[in-house]
Amino acid sequence: MATDPKLLICYAHQDETFKNTLLAHLQDLRQQKAITVWEDLQLQEGALQLATLELELRQATVILLLVSPFFMQSDFITMPSLIRLFKQLTLTGKRVVPIILTSGNWGALEFCKTQALPKGDVPLDRTVYPIEEWQAIAKRVNRWCTEQQMTATDDMPILVDLQHLPIMSMPLVGRRFALSTLTDAFESKNTFIVSVTAPAGVGKSALVNAWLEKIAPHYLGASYVFGWSFYGQADEQPSVSSSLFLTQALRFFGHTDELPLTDDAKALRLVTLLANKPTILILDGVETLQYAPSVRRGACADLGLKTFLQILKTSPLGGQRLVVLTSRQKIIELSDIEQRGYTNLVLDNLNVGESARLLKSLGIKGSPWQLVSVVKTYKGHALALMLLGNLCVDVYAGDATQHARLPALSVAEEQGGQALRVLQFYDEKFWTVNAPERIFLQVLSLLDRPLTLVERHVLFEQAQLTKAVRKLSELEWAGVIFHLNKLGLVYTQAQQNPPTWDTHPLVRQYFREQLRTQQKDIWQDAHHQLFEHFQNFPTTNQPDTLASLEPLYRAVTHGCLAGEYEAALRVYRERILRGDQYFSTQQLGAFSADLAVIASFFEAGNWAKPINSLSIADQSWLLAQAAFYMMALGQLEEGLMPLKGAAMLCKTRQDWKNAAKAQNNRADLLLTLGRLSEAEEVAQTAIELAETSQHTFTRLLCHAKFGNLLHQLGELDYSHAAFELAEMLQVQDQPNDGQLYSLIGSQYCDLLLDTAQSAAEREAILSRAQQSLHIAEDGLGLVSIAFGRLTLGKVFNALARSQEALPLLNSAVQQLHLAEVFLYIPEALLARATAYQQLKNWELAKRDVDEVLEIAKRCNMHLYEVKANLLLANLLLDRYALQLQPNATPFLNQLGVGDNPLTQVETLYSQTSRLLYEMNYRLRLAELSLLGARLAHYTHATDSAIHHLEVAQSRIVAIEQWGLLAHWERVRTEIG
Numbered sequence: 001m002a003t004d005p006k007l008l009i010c011y012a013h014q015d016e017t018f019k020n021t022l023l024a025h026l027q028d029l030r031q032q033k034a035i036t037v038w039e040d041l042q043l044q045e046g047a048l049q050l051a052t053l054e055l056e057l058r059q060a061t062v063i064l065l066l067v068s069p070f071f072m073q074s075d076f077i078t079m080p081s082l083i084r085l086f087k088q089l090t091l092t093g094k095r096v097v098p099i100i101l102t103s104g105n106w107g108a109l110e111f112c113k114t115q116a117l118p119k120g121d122v123p124l125d126r127t128v129y130p131i132e133e134w135q136a137i138a139k140r141v142n143r144w145c146t147e148q149q150m151t152a153t154d155d156m157p158i159l160v161d162l163q164h165l166p167i168m169s170m171p172l173v174g175r176r177f178a179l180s181t182l183t184d185a186f187e188s189k190n191t192f193i194v195s196v197t198a199p200a201g202v203g204k205s206a207l208v209n210a211w212l213e214k215i216a217p218h219y220l221g222a223s224y225v226f227g228w229s230f231y232g233q234a235d236e237q238p239s240v241s242s243s244l245f246l247t248q249a250l251r252f253f254g255h256t257d258e259l260p261l262t263d264d265a266k267a268l269r270l271v272t273l274l275a276n277k278p279t280i281l282i283l284d285g286v287e288t289l290q291y292a293p294s295v296r297r298g299a300c301a302d303l304g305l306k307t308f309l310q311i312l313k314t315s316p317l318g319g320q321r322l323v324v325l326t327s328r329q330k331i332i333e334l335s336d337i338e339q340r341g342y343t344n345l346v347l348d349n350l351n352v353g354e355s356a357r358l359l360k361s362l363g364i365k366g367s368p369w370q371l372v373s374v375v376k377t378y379k380g381h382a383l384a385l386m387l388l389g390n391l392c393v394d395v396y397a398g399d400a401t402q403h404a405r406l407p408a409l410s411v412a413e414e415q416g417g418q419a420l421r422v423l424q425f426y427d428e429k430f431w432t433v434n435a436p437e438r439i440f441l442q443v444l445s446l447l448d449r450p451l452t453l454v455e456r457h458v459l460f461e462q463a464q465l466t467k468a469v470r471k472l473s474e475l476e477w478a479g480v481i482f483h484l485n486k487l488g489l490v491y492t493q494a495q496q497n498p499p500t501w502d503t504h505p506l507v508r509q510y511f512r513e514q515l516r517t518q519q520k521d522i523w524q525d526a527h528h529q530l531f532e533h534f535q536n537f538p539t540t541n542q543p544d545t546l547a548s549l550e551p552l553y554r555a556v557t558h559g560c561l562a563g564e565y566e567a568a569l570r571v572y573r574e575r576i577l578r579g580d581q582y583f584s585t586q587q588l589g590a591f592s593a594d595l596a597v598i599a600s601f602f603e604a605g606n607w608a609k610p611i612n613s614l615s616i617a618d619q620s621w622l623l624a625q626a627a628f629y630m631m632a633l634g635q636l637e638e639g640l641m642p643l644k645g646a647a648m649l650c651k652t653r654q655d656w657k658n659a660a661k662a663q664n665n666r667a668d669l670l671l672t673l674g675r676l677s678e679a680e681e682v683a684q685t686a687i688e689l690a691e692t693s694q695h696t697f698t699r700l701l702c703h704a705k706f707g708n709l710l711h712q713l714g715e716l717d718y719s720h721a722a723f724e725l726a727e728m729l730q731v732q733d734q735p736n737d738g739q740l741y742s743l744i745g746s747q748y749c750d751l752l753l754d755t756a757q758s759a760a761e762r763e764a765i766l767s768r769a770q771q772s773l774h775i776a777e778d779g780l781g782l783v784s785i786a787f788g789r790l791t792l793g794k795v796f797n798a799l800a801r802s803q804e805a806l807p808l809l810n811s812a813v814q815q816l817h818l819a820e821v822f823l824y825i826p827e828a829l830l831a832r833a834t835a836y837q838q839l840k841n842w843e844l845a846k847r848d849v850d851e852v853l854e855i856a857k858r859c860n861m862h863l864y865e866v867k868a869n870l871l872l873a874n875l876l877l878d879r880y881a882l883q884l885q886p887n888a889t890p891f892l893n894q895l896g897v898g899d900n901p902l903t904q905v906e907t908l909y910s911q912t913s914r915l916l917y918e919m920n921y922r923l924r925l926a927e928l929s930l931l932g933a934r935l936a937h938y939t940h941a942t943d944s945a946i947h948h949l950e951v952a953q954s955r956i957v958a959i960e961q962w963g964l965l966a967h968w969e970r971v972r973t974e975i976g
Contacts, residue, residue, distance in 0.1 A: 005034045005145035008060040012040045012070035018101045018124070019066060025138035029145060036060070040074035054085060062095045062144045065112075069104040077108050087111045087256050095144055099137060100124065103539035110545060111251060114161060119452075119498075123539060128457055136497035158219060161252055162212065165227040165284055167450070167491035167502045170203060170386050171361060172210040174354040181345055182211045185322055186220050186280065191343055192317040195334060196326045198347035200506050201383030201419050204326040205229075205284055207347065212282070219280060221320060226252050227282035230289055231449040240288040241592040242304035246270060247546050253279070261589035262820070263304030263633070271311045278320035285505075286327040296637075298329045302592055303633040309333040310858060316341055349380030358382070359400065362389030366400030374400050377418075383504060384418035390487045391422055395430070405429075423510045426489075434468035436480045438511075441489060444503045445512035446526050446558075453498035458533045463526040465515075527562035531555055535571060542575055546588050552576050553597045560600035565611050569601065569618060585629070595629040598622060607638060608645030620649055620658070627665070632822055634859035636669050643669070647689075656693035660686050664702050671709055672823060674862025674919040683709050700729035704744035711751045712863070714922030714959050720755070723748045741772040742784040743824070746791040753798045754923075754963040762799060769795045786815035786828075794831050798963065802838040809835055826852040826864040833871055842879050849875065866915050870927050873908040876901040877934050881974070905935050926955040926964055930971050937975040945975045 007029055011019045019037065029035050036056055042049055057063060063086075065071065076082055090096045090112050098109050098116040100123045109116075117140065118124065118133045127133045178196070185191040196204045212219075212227075219225050228245045246266040247259060253273040260266045274281065289302040300306040312323065313334060325331060334342055350358065355375040356368070364371065378384045388403055396402040406425045431438040443459050443466065444451055460466045472480070481501065484490035489507055493500045515523045534555035543549045552575055559568025576584050576594070584590040601622050603609045607630075610619040623646040630639035643666040650659035663686035670679035683706045690702040707722030727740050727748070740748050749772070752765045773788030790812040796805035809832040816825050829848045836845035849872045856865040880901050909931055916924055933948035949972060956964050 005029065005032065006036070006056075006059055006061045007034055007064065007141065007145055008036045008038065008056055008062070009064045009066065010038045010040075010071075010076050011066035012068060012074045012076075014070040015066050015068050015101055018068075021134060022064075022066070022099070022138070025134050026141065028142060034145065040071070040076060043075040043079070050079075050081075054081075057085060057089060060094070062097065062141060063089065064141065065096065065098045065109065066101055067098045067104070067106050067109065067116075068101040071101075072104060072106055072108065083108065090115075097141075105540060105544065107544055110547075111256065113545075113547060114248060114252065122454060122537070126539075128454060132498065139497060158217070158223060158225065159252065160219070160225040162225065162227040162282075164229055164248075165209065165282060166205050166229050167493045167500075168206045168209050170206040170382060170488065170504075171358065172203065172206050173358040173361070173382075174350060175203070175207055175210070175347075178207055178345055178347065179211050179214065181343060182208075182322075182324065183215070183220065185343055186222070186320060189319040190316070190341055192321050192323065193312065193334060193342045194322065194324050194345055195331050195343075196324065196345045196347060197330055198328070200328055201381055201504065202347050202349060203382040204328075204347060206382070208282055208284065208324060208326060221278055222280045223277040224253055224279045224281075226280070227284065229284040229449075230286060240302070241590075241596040242289060242302045242308075243590050243593040244546055244550060245283075246304050246308075249281070263302075263589065263592050264307040265589075267304050267308035268311055270308060271315055274312075274321055274323070275315070275317045279317075279322070281323045283323065283325045286325050286331065287329055290327065290329060290331070293329050297332055300331070300333055301635070301638075303635070304592055306333060306858060310854070313342065350375075350382055350385070351380060352376075355380045355385055358385050359389045362386065363393040363398050364389050364400050365398040370400045374403050377403060379418060381418045383506060384422060386488050387419055387422040391425070394483075394487060419504075419506050420510055423507060427511070427514060436469045436472060436477070437484055437489075439466055439469050440480060440484060440501075441503065441507065441511045442515050443526075444490070444501065445508045445510075445515060446523075446530065448508075450493065450500040450502040452500050455530070455533065456501070458529055459526060462529045463522075465519075465522050465526045524562045527558045528564065530558040531562050531564060531568065534558060542578055542583070544583075546584075546590055546593065549576060549584060549588075549590070549593075553593060556597050557600050560611075565601060565614055566618070569614070569622075572597065585632070591629045591632045595626065595633065598626060598629075602626070607641035608648070610645070616649065616653060620646060623649065623662075631669070632820060634822060634855070636673055636823075636859055636861065639669055640666055651689075656689050657695045657698045660689035660693055660695075660698050660702055663689060664705050667705060667709065668823070671712060672861050672863050674860075674866070674915065674921065676709070676713055676920045679709055680713065696729055696733040700726045700733060700740075701744065703729065704740060704748065707751070708744070708747040711747070711754070712921060712923050714925070714961075716751065716755055716959050716961065719751050723751060737775050739768060739771060739775075741775045742780065742787045745772045746787045746794075749791050749795065753795065754961050756798075757962040757965075762795075766792075766795050766799065782815055783819045783821055786812045786819065786821070787824075789815070790828050790831060793835070797831060797834050797838065800838060802835040805835045806832070806839070826855055826861060826868070830864070830867055830871060833875075837871070837875055837878065840878075842875060845875055846872065862915055862919055863921070866912055866919070866921055866924055869908045869912040869915075870924065870931060873905045873912070873931050874934070876905050876908075877931075877938065880905075880938060902935070902938060905931075906939075909935055922959075923961075926952045926959075926961060927967075929955065930964075930967060933971050933975060942975075949975065 007026070009019065009022070023030060023035070023037075026035060038053055038056075043053065065076070071077065086096055095115060096112040098106065098112060100106070100116055100118065102123050102125050117137050118127060124130055124133055182194060185194045196207060198204050212225075226249060228249065230240050230242070230245070243263055246263055249270055250259060250266060250273070253270065254276070255269060255273060260269055286305070289300055289305050290298050291301050292298065300309065309331070310333060330344070334344070352372060352375050355378075356371040359371055359374065364374075366374075374388070375385070378388060388406075392398055392400060392402055406421045427438060443456070446459070447455065460470065481490060481492060485492055489503060491502045493502065534551045537551035537555075538548055540548075543552065552571060556568045556572045556576070559565070559571065573579065584594055601610055601614065603611065607626055608623075610622045612619075614622070623642040626642040627639045627646065630636070630642070643662050647659045647662035647666070650656070650662060663682055667679045667683035667686060670676075670682060683702070686702045687706055690699045693699070703722050704726035707719045707726060710716075710719035710722055723740070726744065730740055731738055739745065749765055749769055752768070753762070756762045756765060769788075769792040773785070773792050776784035776788035789808040793805040793808035793812060796802065796808070809828060813825070813828045813832055816828050829852045833845045833848035833852075836842075836848065849868050852864055852868040853872070855861060856868060909928070912928060912931075915921070916928060929948045929952035933945045933952065936942070936945035936948055949968070952968055952971075956962070956968060
């Protein structure tokens with residue numbers, strides 16, 4: 001039923017003028033006496049006034065916060081109880097709307113920022129047309145206050161945010177099965193993911209929008225409905241990030257605490273929130289975050305989305321929770337999900353009947369055979385048929401036969417070739433060079449998202465591109481845009497005030513390429529204007545949230561497109577990173593957003609080659625940043641390219657020291673990826689460069705890393721020699737320390753534990769590990785301390801003193817996470833899992849191993865996949881052996897391994913055997929044989945068990961891996 005509207009306005013007394021301006025535009029509500037105004041000074045009158053305000057806030061239909069620096073310092077913000085109440089009201093669906101009066105820092109209102117007016121976060125005192133903005137705000141507030149308030153059995157109102165989805169005017173014809181599939185999926189108890197895949201222009205977004213319109217306003221009982229489009233153009237090297245989506249989605253779905261720092265942590269939290277209430281989440285244009293199908297099979301290139309999908313598919317959400325994704329290509333991360341939880345909805349082109357019906361609905365005239373001829377020519381491509389139909393109606397009075405006038409194109413069907421025929425006709429045959437329709441579409445092509453009113457003013461007042469049409473009146477422009485809307489070439493979002501204008505990605509792509517290749521100077525000038533605009537857009541020089549940084553990210557991209565690489569790089573380094581503070585990554589965790597934006601400084605698709613107009617120093621810095629961001633995001637394969645580029649660049653400058661470091665880091669990545677033979681070759685090159693540099697620390701680092709690589713290759717004697725040389729160089733470089741420490745010290749201890757024969761040797765390793773930790777704690781910082789504790793914990797494990805190991809390993813895991821040393825977190829988790837195994841805490845051990853396997857498979861860390869597989873298989877056999885004992889407690893369901901763990905162990909053994917030989921990972925061959933002996937024993941293959949045991953013994957003796965003898969003895973005893 002309807003309820004009386006109640007508007008409550010909160011403001012600081014210094015902003016009286018702004019408040020009066022707003023009230024002047026709210027005459028209808030004033031006449032209804034529906035407005036309550038609260039000034040900050042009223043809150044100073046005591047607890048009674050505060051209680052009155054809290055009551056009125058709860059009763060209000062809409063709450064407006066007039067935001068200025070004065071307001072942010074007032075009791076409305078500084079009183080914790082009020083801030084908590086504002087957040088609570090937002091979560092329950094109340095409209096808490098910040099009205100941005102003047103520039104300032106309003107991060108405390110992040111929880112309701114998506115509701116802020118004016119849209120785009122431009123303060124009212126800086127808008128181009130302030131009166132129009134006040135009118136738009138008043139119109140929106142009036143609409144909110146007069147809407148019917150529906151009562152429902154659930155007190156929680158529906159929260160809907162679909163403003164980030166693309167606007168579509170393409171009529172939907174047919175698709176009944178697809179529409180019903182989406183509805184059935186939401187109502188199903190099992191299906192919780194639907195992907196809609198089809199080439200460009202077939203109608204993916206149109207289908208989803210039509211479905212949302214069909215199920216509105218109650219959305220099938222969903223409590224949360226959220227949509228997001230990943231703006232941009234798909235390319236071989238994706239340059240779009242999910243960071244902003246994850247941030248906005250977490251706030252929308254009710255996350256009120258401090259945001260997780262990294263995108264993968266945000267993704268994990270989002271999946272948790274989705275399970276709380278009936279939810280519809282739409283993710284449009286996922287292809288912009290995927291590689292092209294020819295590159296890595298089209299895998300997802302974005303850590304946040306990849307993690308979201310991988311966690312989502314293993315976490316069934318239950319009924320009335322649905323995630324819908326649209327993409328031009330298959331989403332391979334979902335290919336192995338159980339069929340009942342996932343539906344891949346492949347859209348085909350329209351059939352003959354549907355195509356003819358679409359043409360008829362647009363006003364096309366012609367006999368059935370004439371329409372069939374058109375349909376066959378355009379092969380039922382929805383966008384092409386819509387554009388063609390509108391063209392024929394507009395130009396040829398609906399005559400279907402006129403389609404033959406259009407030019408043929410040699411563009412692949414999946415790239416929208418048929419639709420581009422119509423665009424080429426308009427561009428080359430129908431419009432003049434300076435036709436306003438053509439120029440308006442060229443303006444839209446400059447952006448990767450809808451054109452706002454402010455951006456339109458900037459480009460039409462300042463860009464050379466629009467000079468020829470600058471004298472057109474607003475009335476004339478209204479006619480031009482109306483005509484483009486009628487043709488289906490432009491989509492106007494009139495519901496937004498001020499309106500925005502968008503077009504289909506294929507239309508944007510066509511005019512972008514035409515402008516870039518044929519009028520490069522004009523193209524660059526237009527991007528220069530956008531570069532200047534977005535630089536000046538934020539209200540502060542150094543914004544402090546990811547959303548408020550977005551204009552600066554856009555500025556950098558447009559600066560690069562304008563060819564102003566040095567200026568764009570200054571904006572990135574000074575205003576986004578804040579110099580050496582690295583604010584965006586260290587404080588906001590925006591690694592993927594930063595990686596996406598610095599892609600503009602590289603040649604297309606080539607992370608090894610920065611733009612050569614930049615200085616050598618800037619190129620070196622960009623290569624280092626790209627590699628760092630990729631490693632932080634788990635994109636290890638990709639990280640090889642900038643490291644290779646950095647090494648090449650340093651060698652051309654005869655900077656042997658940094659060339660050696662780059663090659664050393666490449667070798668580390670190759671090792672983790674399981675490409676040991678390549679890693680060996682690169683590590684040898686690093687040593688040659690280090691020796692040429694004559695820089696002692698670089699030499700010791702490269703020899704130590706080579707020693708670790710030789711260890712993994714099973715060359716234990718040569719590994720000893722390399723580490724001993726490194727330690728000798730360590731003494732030369734830092735005489736006070738006297739031994740290797742931190743990461744390389746930890747790796748040396750791993751080797752020593754593998755080759756120790758006696759208790760005395762192991763005690764000596766313990767003393768070394770304790771000294772390594774002492775060196776680290778004497779002022780070396782968090783990372784070195786973490787590696788020191790990891791080393792000591794592993795030594796305690798080797799001594800079967802797991803109770804002493806566990807606190808050290810807990811600390812190491814926590815510190816490596818805190819320091820974001822992504823590459824070595826699995827090592828610490830596996831060490832802790834080993835401690836749990838010795839303590840017979842099977843569930844916690846398996847939890848750590850599962851986390852390692854999730855990371856390893858997501859990031860192709862095959863080295864850790866092998867180690868985790870071996871540990872998991874032994875864990876399962878340990879529990880299986882315990883289960884065979886008399887009066888054993890059932891355990892299998894606790895581990896989640898089904899009724900027969902031997903089947904899983906057999907699978908793990910097979911997978912690990914294949915990986916070991918593919919990788920040339922010879923250090924683990926004896927461990928694999930010992931696992932084979934245990935598995936054969938429990939499957940009653942006695943001869944095979946003995947054979948595996950003998951093979952393991954031979955291998956241990958051959959490479960002198962004496963540290964494995966204790967395990968060998970245990971297995972021999974176990975199999976009798």
